Amino acid sequence: LFETPAGFALFKVLDEGKLNKVEDLSKEFLAADSARKVVSLKAFSKFENTAEALEAATKLLESTPSKGLRKFLRAHCDGETVAVADSKLGNAIKEKLKIECVHNNAVMELMRGVRSQLTELISGLAAQDLAPMSLGLSHSLSRFKLKFSADKVDTMIVQAIGLLDDLDKELNTYAMRIREWYGWHFPELTKIVQDNILYAKTVKLMGDRANAAKLDFSEILLEEVETELKEAAVISMGTEVNDLDLTSLKELCDQVLSLAEYRAQLYDYLKSRMNTIAPNLTALVGELVGARLIAHGGSLMNLAKQPGSTVQILGAEKALFRALKTKHSTPKYGLIYHASLVGQAAPKHKGKISRSLAAKAALAIRCDALGDDQDNSMGLENRAKLEARLRTLEGKELGRSAGSAKGKPKIEVYDKDRRKGAGLITPVKTYNPAADSLLGQTTPDEQDTVPKKKKNVEAEPSQAEEAEEAPATEEKKEKKKKKKKKKKKHQAEVDGENVEVGEKKKKKRKHAEQMWYFAELLIIWKCSSNLILTYF
Numbered sequence: 001l002f003e004t005p006a007g008f009a010l011f012k013v014l015d016e017g018k019l020n021k022v023e024d025l026s027k028e029f030l031a032a033d034s035a036r037k038v039v040s041l042k043a044f045s046k047f048e049n050t051a052e053a054l055e056a057a058t059k060l061l062e063s064t065p066s067k068g069l070r071k072f073l074r075a076h077c078d079g080e081t082v083a084v085a086d087s088k089l090g091n092a093i094k095e096k097l098k099i100e101c102v103h104n105n106a107v108m109e110l111m112r113g114v115r116s117q118l119t120e121l122i123s124g125l126a127a128q129d130l131a132p133m134s135l136g137l138s139h140s141l142s143r144f145k146l147k148f149s150a151d152k153v154d155t156m157i158v159q160a161i162g163l164l165d166d167l168d169k170e171l172n173t174y175a176m177r178i179r180e181w182y183g184w185h186f187p188e189l190t191k192i193v194q195d196n197i198l199y200a201k202t203v204k205l206m207g208d209r210a211n212a213a214k215l216d217f218s219e220i221l222l223e224e225v226e227t228e229l230k231e232a233a234v235i236s237m238g239t240e241v242n243d244l245d246l247t248s249l250k251e252l253c254d255q256v257l258s259l260a261e262y263r264a265q266l267y268d269y270l271k272s273r274m275n276t277i278a279p280n281l282t283a284l285v286g287e288l289v290g291a292r293l294i295a296h297g298g299s300l301m302n303l304a305k306q307p308g309s310t311v312q313i314l315g316a317e318k319a320l321f322r323a324l325k326t327k328h329s330t331p332k333y334g335l336i337y338h339a340s341l342v343g344q345a346a347p348k349h350k351g352k353i354s355r356s357l358a359a360k361a362a363l364a365i366r367c368d369a370l371g372d373d374q375d376n377s378m379g380l381e382n383r384a385k386l387e388a389r390l391r392t393l394e395g396k397e398l399g400r401s402a403g404s405a406k407g408k409p410k411i412e413v414y415d416k417d418r419r420k421g422a423g424l425i426t427p428v429k430t431y432n433p434a435a436d437s438l439l440g441q442t443t444p445d446e447q448d449t450v451p452k453k454k455k456n457v458e459a460e461p462s463q464a465e466e467a468e469e470a471p472a473t474e475e476k477k478e479k480k481k482k483k484k485k486k487k488k489k490h491q492a493e494v495d496g497e498n499v500e501v502g503e504k505k506k507k508k509r510k511h512a513e514q515m516w517y518f519a520e521l522l523i524i525w526k527c528s529s530n531l532i533l534t535y536f
Contacts, residue, residue, distance in 0.1 A: 001073075001084050002114050003060060005053065005133035006125060007046040008069055011039040011114060013083075027114030032120035032349040041122055043126035045072040054140045060139075063088035065096065073097055083107040126474045133536055154277055154300040159164055160270045161291040167263045171196070172322060174256045178203060181249055185209060185241045188232040192225060197260050201228070204253040207246050209233040275376075283379030284357065284386075285339040292335050293361075304369035311365070312358030313335060336361070340384055 002009045017039040018025060018038060029035045045068060047053040052068065059066040063086055065073070073082065074097060083101045084090040085108065090101030119127050175196035183190055186209045193199045201220050203504060206212055212233035217226045267287075274287045278300060281290040296314050297303030303311070315322055315334030323330045332351040336358055360382040367378055 001082050002111065002118075003056075003061075003085075004118065004122075004125070005130065005137045007044055007053075008056075009041060009045075009122060010043045010072070011121070012042040013039055013041050013110075019110065021299065022106050022109050025106065025109045026113060029117050032117055035113065035117040035121060037108070039121065043072070043076045045069075050136060050140055054139050054144060057137060057141050058144060060086070060089065065089065070097060073099060083110065085111050087202050097376050157270065157273050157277060157291050158295040158299070160266060160273065161288070164263065164266055164270060164288075167259060167266065168492055171256060171259050174252065174259070175200065178249065178252055178256065181252075182512070183224065183238075185238045186233065186236055187238050188236055189229065190232055192229050192232060193221070197257070200253040200256045200260075204250050204257070208241070209236055209238065220296065276374075278365065278368040279376035280367050280379030280382075281361060283376040284364050284383055285336065287343075289335060289339050293365075296335060300369045304366045306365075307363065308359035308362040311362050312534055341383070341390065345390055346394065349390070352393065353386070353390055356389060358388060459518065 002011060013019065015038060018028065025038075027034075028038045047056065047068075056066045059069075073093065077099050078096075081102055082090070082093065084093070084101050084103055086101040090103050093099055094101050097212055114121065119125055119130065176199055179196075181192055182203050189199070191204070191211075193202055198220060202217065202504060204219065205217065206215060210233070212230050217229065219227065270291055271287045274282045274290055278290055278294065281293070284290075285293070293311065294300055294303055295312060297306065306314070313331055313334045314336070316331040317334075319331045322328075333342065333354040336354055337350075339357060342350055342354050364379050364382065367373070
């Protein structure tokens with residue numbers, strides 16, 4: 001049995017005695033005529049298409065006969081011994097088809113000889129036909145072994161997101177050039193129309209601002225904006241421009257509008273590719289953030305090898321190494337900061353949400369890169385969990401989808417003194433007055449009159465103590481009166497000194513004012529005398 005890219009070939013060994021001399025067997029296949037004396041073609045099963053050839057080749061790699069091979073061997077090998085190149089394949093054929101198989105060194109040498117003279121031994125199979133068959137089958141087999149899919153080419157995503165960023169920069173540059181250029185003619189339009197694309201459409205339609213009153217901008221602008229534009233065009237303070245300048249300006253507007261249209265098409269293409277290649281990642285972070293993560297990682301497979309902590313700060317490498325160098329706090333997020341889930345969180349919760357999102361995104365990337373499923377169910381499920389965590393952090397009520405199906409559990413008050421369905425474990429403790437310690441001995445009759453609280457007993461002083469404390473309190477009062485008198489005298493002395501100081505200051509001020517008055521009189525007298533002398 002010999003496998004070819006075109007089909008299965010079955011050769012009949014004409015002289016089995018030559019198989020005993022393995023060393024001389026290769027010499028028999030040096031020429032085509034001598035090879036035909038050793039083996040001859042008995043039957044050939046041709047593959048109908050590439051899919052059938054790929055199926056047969058994959059089965060042979062797994063050492064199992066395909067459906068076509070089983071039919072072929074049943075038809076032509078009944079009661080024969082088949083020489084095979086794979087011992088495991090021979091065992092499978094023997095178990096399923098009950099056909100004897102042999103595999104040894106002589107068989108392997110025979111296979112090498114048949115391969116060298118294959119085109120001569122099989123009539124109608126030319127070398128120029130065999131080469132492209134081998135190449136096509138090898139490519140198909142490689143794709144199958146690697147589970148390669150043409151839809152899984154992430155290089156297109158890397159190029160598309162790079163081009164999208166370049167287009168955004170170019171559009172922004174061109175739009176600002178239009179605003180600056182046309183602002184000399186109609187400066188008020190910059191504040192009236194904020195959007196760059198609408199601004200370019202308005203300039204292209206209007207041209208000279210004098211045409212604004214005649215034109216209809218309802219397809220471009222809102223009614224309020226249109227009326228404001230027409231009013232501003234009448235009283236505009238801009239300079240006049242000629243038709244040649246307006247022609248150049250309109251051509252620039254055409255460039256901006258064509259770039260904007262192409263950018264929209266490119267975004268739709270990127271969105272479809274991301275939903276095909278990384279559906280779970282797209283469901284978690286969106287198309288643009290997911291594409292930028294893939295582009296930053298180099299490919300989807302390289303990104304799948306990264307842990308969640310790396311995905312979290314991907315794009316903030318410069319800040320990370322600067323923080324490590326200066327021993328400051330490391331960044332909490334990189335490109336993942338632009339995801340909608342992180343944007344929804346409060347500033348104090350952004351770090352926690354970005355960490356959770358990065359962990360889920362790492363799982364989603366591995367599922368997209370290495371999994372067989374093409375749906376985004378995992379991504380949607382993880383997104384729902386992250387939204388529930390965000391609501392938990394913000395203290396909002398959790399719905400049924402976020403938590404358990406039964407909602408919040410009822411919180412019961414814990415009481416250690418109660419059994420389930422029974423009363424108290426221990427009886428309520430009462431106050432024991434016999435445990436109180438009292439000074440001295442009391443008779444049973446006197447115990448009834450003694451109050452339970454010691455504080456009240458200690459709080460009531462005896463008459464003897466009151467008599468002793470009375471003269472002491474009178475002495476304290478006299479001392480307080482003497483202190484008050486001393487304070488009043490001291491205060492009066494201080495007040496008298498303050499009054500004297502105040503009078504002295506007043507006298508000094510009066511003296512200074514009088515001196516200034518006399519100085520002014522002298523200056524006036526000198527000026528007047530000089531004037532009189534000059535007059536005479």
